Amino acid sequence: MTAKRNTPQKGIILDTLCRMRSHPTAGELYEEIHRLHPSISRSTVYRVLGQMEEDGLVMRVCLMGSDDRFDGNVIRHNHIRCCRCGAVADIPWVEVAHPCDTAGYEITGYTVEYTGLCPACRKAQAKQIG
Amino acid sequence: MTAKRNTPQKGIILDTLCRMRSHPTAGELYEEIHRLHPSISRSTVYRVLGQMEEDGLVMRVCLMGSDDRFDGNVIRHNHIRCCRCGAVADIPWVEVAHPCDTAGYEITGYTVEYTGLCPACRKAQAKQIG
DNA sequence: CTGTATGCAAAACTTTTGCAATCAA
DNA sequence: TTGATTGCAAAAGTTTTGCATACAG
Numbered sequence: 203m204t205a206k207r208n209t210p211q212k213g214i215i216l217d218t219l220c221r222m223r224s225h226p227t228a229g230e231l232y233e234e235i236h237r238l239h240p241s242i243s244r245s246t247v248y249r250v251l252g253q254m255e256e257d258g259l260v261m262r263v264c265l266m267g268s269d270d271r272f273d274g275n276v277i278r279h280n281h282i283r284c285c286r287c288g289a290v291a292d293i294p295w296v297e298v299a300h301p302c303d304t305a306g307y308e309i310t311g312y313t314v315e316y317t318g319l320c321p322a323c324r325k326a327q328a329k330q331i332g
Numbered sequence: 333m334t335a336k337r338n339t340p341q342k343g344i345i346l347d348t349l350c351r352m353r354s355h356p357t358a359g360e361l362y363e364e365i366h367r368l369h370p371s372i373s374r375s376t377v378y379r380v381l382g383q384m385e386e387d388g389l390v391m392r393v394c395l396m397g398s399d400d401r402f403d404g405n406v407i408r409h410n411h412i413r414c415c416r417c418g419a420v421a422d423i424p425w426v427e428v429a430h431p432c433d434t435a436g437y438e439i440t441g442y443t444v445e446y447t448g449l450c451p452a453c454r455k456a457q458a459k460q461i462g
Numbered sequence: 463c464t465g466t467a468t469g470c471a472a473a474a475c476t477t478t479t480g481c482a483a484t485c486a487a
Numbered sequence: 488t489t490g491a492t493t494g495c496a497a498a499a500g501t502t503t504t505g506c507a508t509a510c511a512g
Contacts, residue, residue, distance in 0.1 A: 291435040306451035321436035
């Protein structure tokens, strides 16, 4: 049965993640939490994130070229990652057709990972060129 | 200018990766290479993979719940990952519409990550149920 | 010859685990 | 009370780095 318990740590971890819009890695989230709550340990952050992922409270996001990131927004959506600075933003869900050849797999889901230039980097690039 | 040099190690690493269709992690690729060429070091495998990724000779594939994987197939394509056994297969590219709201980003590309059941796991599951 | 590339060993990280103490229910 | 949860420290695993040597061009 293993009833789950509510602890202050869990509340702080989820709150902090939801407040951060940057899709932090576990380590980044720990750093942020540690600033305000130095007593919360790294292992608790990792353990609680794993639990919350299982429970569907948070989403693990794996984008190229970085450790796993976490997202407190579990409503179906996609991500776009700035190829210049690495920032990650949420963008709306888009319906995608299934490919004709699925290599024998039965498709159950998908996500789209967009890459692009974030607003800041667009400006920076425009300035550099122009 | 830093001219790049051709070495036997580079040849072996690329050959082995292309021959493996399993989208191995750097560690898995090293194990396979090490079996036939025990003298090639782990650091060379990591270094060469990084270089080849920069040169566009191989692709780094990041799918949820595993270390980065490498793919010797650099022709534009998508991946599907079995949610039961973790196997990864190539599937054809699919055109995707851009979302209306791009969070201010300028979209330059995208990939679709499908999840599903591989042929073997479909059979296994059918047997389990039926 | 020159300086890139390699192998080795150590370092740097990230994530996981064992365990005694703590505390939510 | 009692067993899930925590913090600590150590372990495990992956990737990077410093450096002397080897070798491609």
